[in-house]
Amino acid sequence: MMPRPLPALDDQLPEQMSSLITRIRDGEPSALAEVYNRYSSQLMALAWRLTGSVEDAEDVLHDVFLGLPEALRHYDERGAFGQWIRRVTARVALSAIRARRTSRELSIDDYPSIESTDQADSAAGSVPIQRAIDSLPEPLRLVFVLKTMEGHSHAHISALLGISRGTSEVRLHRATRMLRLALHSDHPDR
Amino acid sequence: MMILHPSASTLQRFSDGDATAKEHQRLSAHFAECHRCRNIVGSLRDLSAQARALASPSPSPALIDRILADRAAGERIILPQRDDRPTRPFVDRRIAAGLLVAIGAAGYFAWASRSSFTTANDSPQRASVTGDSLDLPISTPGLFLSRLFLPSLASASEPSSLPPLKGVDGRRLSAGQYFFSRMEVTAPGVRAHTTGRGSLRVRASSDAGAPSWHVAHEWTLEPGPSGVRLETESLVVRQRDLRTITRSVHVSPYLRYSRLNILQNFSGDSVSGFMSAERNNKVTVRRPIARFLAPVAGPYMSEAFAPLLLSSVRLHPGWTGSLSLLGWAVVPEDIRYPVQLRVTGEERIRVPAGEFDCWRLEISRGALVHNYWVRKSDGLGIRTRIDRTRSAGAKGNHEIVLIREVK
Numbered sequence: 001m002m003p004r005p006l007p008a009l010d011d012q013l014p015e016q017m018s019s020l021i022t023r024i025r026d027g028e029p030s031a032l033a034e035v036y037n038r039y040s041s042q043l044m045a046l047a048w049r050l051t052g053s054v055e056d057a058e059d060v061l062h063d064v065f066l067g068l069p070e071a072l073r074h075y076d077e078r079g080a081f082g083q084w085i086r087r088v089t090a091r092v093a094l095s096a097i098r099a100r101r102t103s104r105e106l107s108i109d110d111y112p113s114i115e116s117t118d119q120a121d122s123a124a125g126s127v128p129i130q131r132a133i134d135s136l137p138e139p140l141r142l143v144f145v146l147k148t149m150e151g152h153s154h155a156h157i158s159a160l161l162g163i164s165r166g167t168s169e170v171r172l173h174r175a176t177r178m179l180r181l182a183l184h185s186d187h188p189d190r
Numbered sequence: 191m192m193i194l195h196p197s198a199s200t201l202q203r204f205s206d207g208d209a210t211a212k213e214h215q216r217l218s219a220h221f222a223e224c225h226r227c228r229n230i231v232g233s234l235r236d237l238s239a240q241a242r243a244l245a246s247p248s249p250s251p252a253l254i255d256r257i258l259a260d261r262a263a264g265e266r267i268i269l270p271q272r273d274d275r276p277t278r279p280f281v282d283r284r285i286a287a288g289l290l291v292a293i294g295a296a297g298y299f300a301w302a303s304r305s306s307f308t309t310a311n312d313s314p315q316r317a318s319v320t321g322d323s324l325d326l327p328i329s330t331p332g333l334f335l336s337r338l339f340l341p342s343l344a345s346a347s348e349p350s351s352l353p354p355l356k357g358v359d360g361r362r363l364s365a366g367q368y369f370f371s372r373m374e375v376t377a378p379g380v381r382a383h384t385t386g387r388g389s390l391r392v393r394a395s396s397d398a399g400a401p402s403w404h405v406a407h408e409w410t411l412e413p414g415p416s417g418v419r420l421e422t423e424s425l426v427v428r429q430r431d432l433r434t435i436t437r438s439v440h441v442s443p444y445l446r447y448s449r450l451n452i453l454q455n456f457s458g459d460s461v462s463g464f465m466s467a468e469r470n471n472k473v474t475v476r477r478p479i480a481r482f483l484a485p486v487a488g489p490y491m492s493e494a495f496a497p498l499l500l501s502s503v504r505l506h507p508g509w510t511g512s513l514s515l516l517g518w519a520v521v522p523e524d525i526r527y528p529v530q531l532r533v534t535g536e537e538r539i540r541v542p543a544g545e546f547d548c549w550r551l552e553i554s555r556g557a558l559v560h561n562y563w564v565r566k567s568d569g570l571g572i573r574t575r576i577d578r579t580r581s582a583g584a585k586g587n588h589e590i591v592l593i594r595e596v597k
Contacts, residue, residue, distance in 0.1 A: 041248055054247050067268060144241070154208070172202060173199045176234055
């Protein structure tokens with residue numbers, strides 16, 4: 001059973017947060033587990049929304065926390081830790097997506113089955129909007145997730161995805177138009 | 191009267207809160223009169239709210255155990271630190287097609303002429319990267335200690351049987367600059383000629399507000415097949431316990447490269463960083479460094495720090511200790527070199543810098559034993575005797591001796 005998510009680190013006093021980060025940098029497993037307990041749910045959601053797969057999202061989470069003690073060398077503690085680790089997770093997830101895209105080893109078995117009863121499907125498969133988001137072309141889905149669901153700016157999305165800001169805006173517009181079409185076929189399409 | 195509606199992308203920006211103040215004012219005025227656009231914005235906001243409210247799966251309960259077990263087993267990964275994929279500028283399609291052909295051809299030839307070396311900077315990089323053995327950099331340090339043990343790399347990971355250095359107090363060190371020579375020894379006590387010169391400078395510093403020592407080491411080796419080789423190393427160690435914080439090594443030339451760079455950061459039980467190799471002032475090879483440093487083999491020390499190390503402990507007859515000298519950690523065979531130290535006697539030693547009362551130590555790893563003299567007054571290593579080593583650049587017996595010091 002998963003432990004109850006704890007308040008985000010950013011809600012703690014700066015010295016408590018700094019101490020915890022120092023302990024992680026020093027390789028203390030209990031400190032890593034503490035941060036995992038606080039952030040794993042929201043980072044899993046982010047990774048799952050981006051990769052569209054529970055297995056890939058868990059791999060992303062695994063890699064983020066496996067490399068966190070060393071990656072924290074680059075965290076200067078001026079910005080909010082929660083935002084920083086979400087950005088790192090987004091980068092790792094996008095790397096996984098790029099690697100998956102270029103892989104020549106994918107087979108049809110790698111894609112979730114319609115009859116799948118896994119956690120993701122039971123959580124979201126019955127929700128029309130989730131199905132509509134899942135059916136978006138990947139370039140549009142990534143921008144929609146990052147902008148609408150994760151609150152990134154177009155400037156940051158353009159940097160993450162290697163596209164221009166204008167392209168990011170256009171993709172978001174196309175994604176929302178497709179979603180509105182899928183959800184409300186009678187909407188006034190512009 | 192014809193009404194000019196805002197564009198869809200403008201409505202999207204308004205819905206997302208990204209509209210400029212001027213746009214916001216103009217659109218608000220428009221919405222007061224246009225229920226159609228107002229409804230579209232409402233629909234966009236509903237869509238966003240529904241999307242944000244969607245449930246998502248939780249990670250499996252065993253995931254954190256797997257992460258901690260993998261770290262305990264020494265697995266490391268370098269996470270992408272930047273958004274490395276640059277925004278593509280507009281390129282004419284014909285130019286782009288030509289560029290693609292050229293890049294593809296260049297990429298093919300690069301791939302065909304080299305082994306599989308992961309250079310992607312935007313992907314997590316596993317520590318277990320392997321590659322062309324011709325390119326694998328192994329540290330070939332030029333002074334003091336670890337050169338002695340390079341011929342026996344194969345058993346470099348054996349554990350030490352001695353306890354680690356205890357009672358280390360880095361505050362006993364003091365700032366100063368020391369100059370050493372490496373000399374060929376043709377007969378006992380006869381130092382024939384100089385085969386290398388080195389300097390070591392230590393000064394007080396601070397790292398993230400904590401007192402530290404900054405050590406700069408430079409070593410010029412005798413001309414080899416590719417000329418004079420220059421090795422420089424910069425270290426930051428914590429003042430209290432001499433734990434290494436950062437390390438950078440530059441060797442020029444190194445094999446067929448004009449310059450090799452090693453950058454290491456030490457955190458907890460790990461070292462991470464990058465190696466890069468240059469040709470004609472351009473980096474042609476990059477490799478990640480991410481290695482587990484087993485606590486049982488510690489403390490870990492760079493060879494550049496070796497002459498200063500014993501300044502931090504109180505030696506006495508029969509004193510023993512062990513440590514691991516750090517390699518470059520780019521390949522698994524070059525992470526650490528465990529050595530054992532033992533005080534075997536006391537002697538008065540003459541070197542070019544003067545005559546000093548010293549502790550005589552044996553430095554050993556397995557069957558390899560070498561002699562080392564440490565000045566009693568401050569623990570500075572003033573002489574190393576290297577007998578019959580076959581290491582690169584040292585064909586006979588050699589000594590490294592202190593020739594001058596500036597306090």
